[in-house]
Amino acid sequence: MSLSANNPDRKSWLHVDKNSDFPIQNIPFGVFLTRDDIITIGTRIGDTAIDLGALHQLGYFDDIPLTDDIFLQDTLNDFIADGRKTWRAVRNKIAEIFDDNNDILKQNKKHKEIVLFRLDEIEMQLPVQIGDFTDFYSSIEHATNVGSMFRDPENALLPNWLHIPVGYHGRSSSVIPSGIPVHRPQGQTLPGDATEPVFGPSKLVDFELEMAFITTAANDLGEPIPIDEAEEYIFGLVLLNDWSARDIQKWEYVPLGPFLAKSFASSISPWIVTLDALEPYRVESPKPKTNQLKYLKYKGKKSYDINLEVSIQPQGAKETVVSNSNFKYMYWNMVQQLAHHTVNGCPVNSGDMMGSGTISGPTPESYGSMLELTWKGENPIKMADGSERKFINDNDTVIMRGYCEKEGTRIGFGEVSTKLLPVFKKK
Amino acid sequence: MSLSANNPDRKSWLHVDKNSDFPIQNIPFGVFLTRDDIITIGTRIGDTAIDLGALHQLGYFDDIPLTDDIFLQDTLNDFIADGRKTWRAVRNKIAEIFDDNNDILKQNKKHKEIVLFRLDEIEMQLPVQIGDFTDFYSSIEHATNVGSMFRDPENALLPNWLHIPVGYHGRSSSVIPSGIPVHRPQGQTLPGDATEPVFGPSKLVDFELEMAFITTAANDLGEPIPIDEAEEYIFGLVLLNDWSARDIQKWEYVPLGPFLAKSFASSISPWIVTLDALEPYRVESPKPKTNQLKYLKYKGKKSYDINLEVSIQPQGAKETVVSNSNFKYMYWNMVQQLAHHTVNGCPVNSGDMMGSGTISGPTPESYGSMLELTWKGENPIKMADGSERKFINDNDTVIMRGYCEKEGTRIGFGEVSTKLLPVFKKK
Numbered sequence: 001m002s003l004s005a006n007n008p009d010r011k012s013w014l015h016v017d018k019n020s021d022f023p024i025q026n027i028p029f030g031v032f033l034t035r036d037d038i039i040t041i042g043t044r045i046g047d048t049a050i051d052l053g054a055l056h057q058l059g060y061f062d063d064i065p066l067t068d069d070i071f072l073q074d075t076l077n078d079f080i081a082d083g084r085k086t087w088r089a090v091r092n093k094i095a096e097i098f099d100d101n102n103d104i105l106k107q108n109k110k111h112k113e114i115v116l117f118r119l120d121e122i123e124m125q126l127p128v129q130i131g132d133f134t135d136f137y138s139s140i141e142h143a144t145n146v147g148s149m150f151r152d153p154e155n156a157l158l159p160n161w162l163h164i165p166v167g168y169h170g171r172s173s174s175v176i177p178s179g180i181p182v183h184r185p186q187g188q189t190l191p192g193d194a195t196e197p198v199f200g201p202s203k204l205v206d207f208e209l210e211m212a213f214i215t216t217a218a219n220d221l222g223e224p225i226p227i228d229e230a231e232e233y234i235f236g237l238v239l240l241n242d243w244s245a246r247d248i249q250k251w252e253y254v255p256l257g258p259f260l261a262k263s264f265a266s267s268i269s270p271w272i273v274t275l276d277a278l279e280p281y282r283v284e285s286p287k288p289k290t291n292q293l294k295y296l297k298y299k300g301k302k303s304y305d306i307n308l309e310v311s312i313q314p315q316g317a318k319e320t321v322v323s324n325s326n327f328k329y330m331y332w333n334m335v336q337q338l339a340h341h342t343v344n345g346c347p348v349n350s351g352d353m354m355g356s357g358t359i360s361g362p363t364p365e366s367y368g369s370m371l372e373l374t375w376k377g378e379n380p381i382k383m384a385d386g387s388e389r390k391f392i393n394d395n396d397t398v399i400m401r402g403y404c405e406k407e408g409t410r411i412g413f414g415e416v417s418t419k420l421l422p423v424f425k426k427k
Numbered sequence: 428m429s430l431s432a433n434n435p436d437r438k439s440w441l442h443v444d445k446n447s448d449f450p451i452q453n454i455p456f457g458v459f460l461t462r463d464d465i466i467t468i469g470t471r472i473g474d475t476a477i478d479l480g481a482l483h484q485l486g487y488f489d490d491i492p493l494t495d496d497i498f499l500q501d502t503l504n505d506f507i508a509d510g511r512k513t514w515r516a517v518r519n520k521i522a523e524i525f526d527d528n529n530d531i532l533k534q535n536k537k538h539k540e541i542v543l544f545r546l547d548e549i550e551m552q553l554p555v556q557i558g559d560f561t562d563f564y565s566s567i568e569h570a571t572n573v574g575s576m577f578r579d580p581e582n583a584l585l586p587n588w589l590h591i592p593v594g595y596h597g598r599s600s601s602v603i604p605s606g607i608p609v610h611r612p613q614g615q616t617l618p619g620d621a622t623e624p625v626f627g628p629s630k631l632v633d634f635e636l637e638m639a640f641i642t643t644a645a646n647d648l649g650e651p652i653p654i655d656e657a658e659e660y661i662f663g664l665v666l667l668n669d670w671s672a673r674d675i676q677k678w679e680y681v682p683l684g685p686f687l688a689k690s691f692a693s694s695i696s697p698w699i700v701t702l703d704a705l706e707p708y709r710v711e712s713p714k715p716k717t718n719q720l721k722y723l724k725y726k727g728k729k730s731y732d733i734n735l736e737v738s739i740q741p742q743g744a745k746e747t748v749v750s751n752s753n754f755k756y757m758y759w760n761m762v763q764q765l766a767h768h769t770v771n772g773c774p775v776n777s778g779d780m781m782g783s784g785t786i787s788g789p790t791p792e793s794y795g796s797m798l799e800l801t802w803k804g805e806n807p808i809k810m811a812d813g814s815e816r817k818f819i820n821d822n823d824t825v826i827m828r829g830y831c832e833k834e835g836t837r838i839g840f841g842e843v844s845t846k847l848l849p850v851f852k853k854k
Contacts, residue, residue, distance in 0.1 A: 131599060131600055132598055132599050132600050137683060158681055158682060159617075160615075160617075160624070160681070163624050164624075164679055166682075166686075167683065168595070168683035168684050169595070169596035169597055169598050169686065169690070171559055171596050171773060172558060172559050172599075173558055173774045173775065173776050174648060174773050174774055180648070182648070182649070183772050185771035185772055186651070186770060186771060186772075187770055188587075188590060188591055188720065190587075196590075196718075197587070197590050197720070198720075199720045199721065199722060221601060221603065221607070221609070221610075222609070222691075222848075222851045223851055223853075224613070224851070245771070248771070251587055251591075252591055253683075254585055254587070254682075255585060255593075255680065256564060256680075256684040256685065257682070257683040257684025259593075259594055259595055259596065260767075260768070260770065260771040261771075263596070263768075263771060264649075264772045264773055265648065265772075291623075293615065293624065293626045294626065340687070341687070341690075343613060343614055344613060344675070344688075344690060344691040345601075345610050345612055345692075345851055346598060346600065346601050346687065347601060349600050352600070421649075424650055424651070424772055426650075
């Protein structure tokens, strides 16, 4: 099926600002609560949110085989389970409906009142019920920085790193959408030269700049996904702030990996940008430094040129950009991650989420965490309001943004913005 | 509310074998497919499965506030979310209905035909949709054995082990009920003195003898569960065979923990035995060897005396018991695990599953994995059919069983039985 929704020449009859992340070529999918307190699946063009449940009830998708309630749900899981053919048909149809040359909805005032919402009339929800959240560790720059800081700069990468897209299972229950604040976690840490741990608030709360892809149901128990089929099962991407408590992690993570240092919160942007919308922005992945095993070898361009940015906004002050990175730096790409994840027969379901790991680039300003940007706090970052940051302070808001741009078309992710509140106190 | 269902003197009008795991004092909960291809929630007395959906429709639970479809579901999640008061009321009512002195259902042939099933007429399903699966590492004997084998017998426990109920996030999508066979996983391993990994079938597939508890929804994001409230949120327990590929694990697990070595399958027994049913079998936990932080300090008996057994059955041969252990050996108990898991504010939902980690006892015959029982394969186990096992062979079936017994009442878990098939081959 053609990707006609990607036609760069199309304009929408809905207003779209020049620098909007959401031109008619984007058409992301999300879930929102409307002004009438109804949960629906929707998309967004410019600053207008579109109720796909209502559009479908009004008959605008009648030529696509869809169940009646496919958009009247509180998650995208069932729609995603319908597969790529359906996603494409729906996206192409939405592009048609909102094409400036199409008068049908444009001239129907009554229908427009039902399906269109201003952004301040809706509340974005978590777009999927995440069955399993996997987090990879796929940036060579990040792995090298961490290895240099905590082990040996001469042998920064662990022996398995160049052979395995290293990953671990994360916690689904604490994945939250942009806008939900997070409390500074408490936990055990081992201070300086102490031999006994202490309990208290984490002193080293950090962000991790990541992206995550959302899958459709892919395979049965026992059956690997071959790497040349993996792309079929990727619905789209979101921005991911994989909150981390560095001091808790340091004490807990040997030998079974990070646990409470991560599971207090992982924040995502609420609009899933489809892999189809990102098609024009494909680029080559970094060249492998070693021979990779056959099940990890792929053909074609499997990385995406997505500009990423992180800001910190202290309470009541302006935000300061602290990192500029790019998704294309990932050493291991998504099809390698998915092929690896399933090579043992692990089943992947609709709504599973797989994070990239911290996305650090080759230059110090492109590092994807405060740990790296301040080099363990040794080089604090100067903020616009004159204050300094080694890690994240109480009441700081961390904002991540991402977009692709090529020949005048910009496809963006909006933002994931999360305020860090002080430690939770029982009322 | 009283635990009248536990009355040891009660007899059922349903036949119960003397050594049955499922006397009327048990009343576990599960989900099964009936002879009419309907999924329902049920319980079991002796070798009779009872359709609770049908019983409820027939009015037998009318004096308990329950939604009409609470048992007509394909998972127990909603029932579990109703909370402990409801679980107790339903369990007490079931005990009444099947009490030998109660003629109402006993004398109603038509109703009995609707609600009662022989075990060969039903197919047990996964009892819950597992939102998140956490696996702990709470047996001091297991941690000591592993540390002795792979690190230093003099310093077998890692520095954090006596302070933290160490755990990690597992994979929910590959949790399966007893009876579903599992393929030997493939993956990367680093052979002997090689410097480059190879790809192929795992050569060291092992079981891990565990139990797991299932939770109800407990807390909001950010809000810890105090240890003295933790028990409120534990619905019940199952047997868990946490399949492990030792060679894959060895190469992949540093620094983020086990991943593909575990996520190919985790098998559980299908009947959830409630914590209420286990009440008579409470025992003290092992005495802490160090001072534990305040949030991990508890009062009372929080461990349970549950006899555990593992058998291996080669294809077409008799089974051989290879391990006899007990759940009471766990150094860290369930309330400590749950308090620790949420101390950072991580939310726990209805249907989450938390594994104990391998349950090894103090004696070599009580070790909970082949890794320990054969000491890395150095001391193969002799099987009844004359063959030997270092790890699990293709077409072996691993069977775990568990039960409590006291003053003539036996409460058991049935079994989790899983056949290991050869590597998956695409047809």
